[in-house]
Amino acid sequence: MKNERKLIFCAIVISVFGTIAGSAAGALPPTLVVTPSSPTALSTISIAVTHSGTTPSQIRVTVEECNGDTGICYPDIQNVSMSLISGTTYRANVTLRHADATYITCKVITKTDGTWTTYEQKNVTLSENTNGNNGDNGDKSPGFEAILFIVAVCIGLIIIGRKRVK
Numbered sequence: 001m002k003n004e005r006k007l008i009f010c011a012i013v014i015s016v017f018g019t020i021a022g023s024a025a026g027a028l029p030p031t032l033v034v035t036p037s038s039p040t041a042l043s044t045i046s047i048a049v050t051h052s053g054t055t056p057s058q059i060r061v062t063v064e065e066c067n068g069d070t071g072i073c074y075p076d077i078q079n080v081s082m083s084l085i086s087g088t089t090y091r092a093n094v095t096l097r098h099a100d101a102t103y104i105t106c107k108v109i110t111k112t113d114g115t116w117t118t119y120e121q122k123n124v125t126l127s128e129n130t131n132g133n134n135g136d137n138g139d140k141s142p143g144f145e146a147i148l149f150i151v152a153v154c155i156g157l158i159i160i161g162r163k164r165v166k
Contacts, residue, residue, distance in 0.1 A: 039096070040126055060082060060110075064106075065101035066102065080092045106124065107119065107120075
């Protein structure tokens with residue numbers, strides 16, 4: 001009698017864990033790809049999401065622009081609806097709004113059976129603008145750092161000249 005109860009209890013536990021593991025395996029988080037992989041500030045990016053498992057009734061992506069130098073993230077987070085383009089792949093285009101942003105944070109949000117689920121975020125570092133949007137004309141000519149270099153060379157020559165005189 002005791003052995004039968006232990007056997008039934010083990011069967012129940014194994015079946016419950018098997019059911020949980022099977023349902024968890026079917027709900028893999030979506031994969032998120034940003035194109036281009038290193039966009040610039042104020043550019044338009046394309047975000048593609050591949051979702052497996054139960055087909056959601058709606059997929060959205062949020063894009064938050066941040067400046068890593070100042071530690072500020074801008075409050076105007078874009079929340080964009082994604083369109084199904086093939087099978088399980090969804091896509092949306094987003095135009096970035098802040099010239100001094102250094103990275104963006106993207107989150108995928110899905111609606112399945114009336115429940116919204118937010119998935120892990122992805123940070124994308126923005127590349128440096130070379131088209132003059134930040135006051136730089138892109139020709140990489142020296143500015144005030146050239147003056148500092150000349151002063152440093154002069155001080156170095158003075159120090160070397162004094163050592164040779166003694």
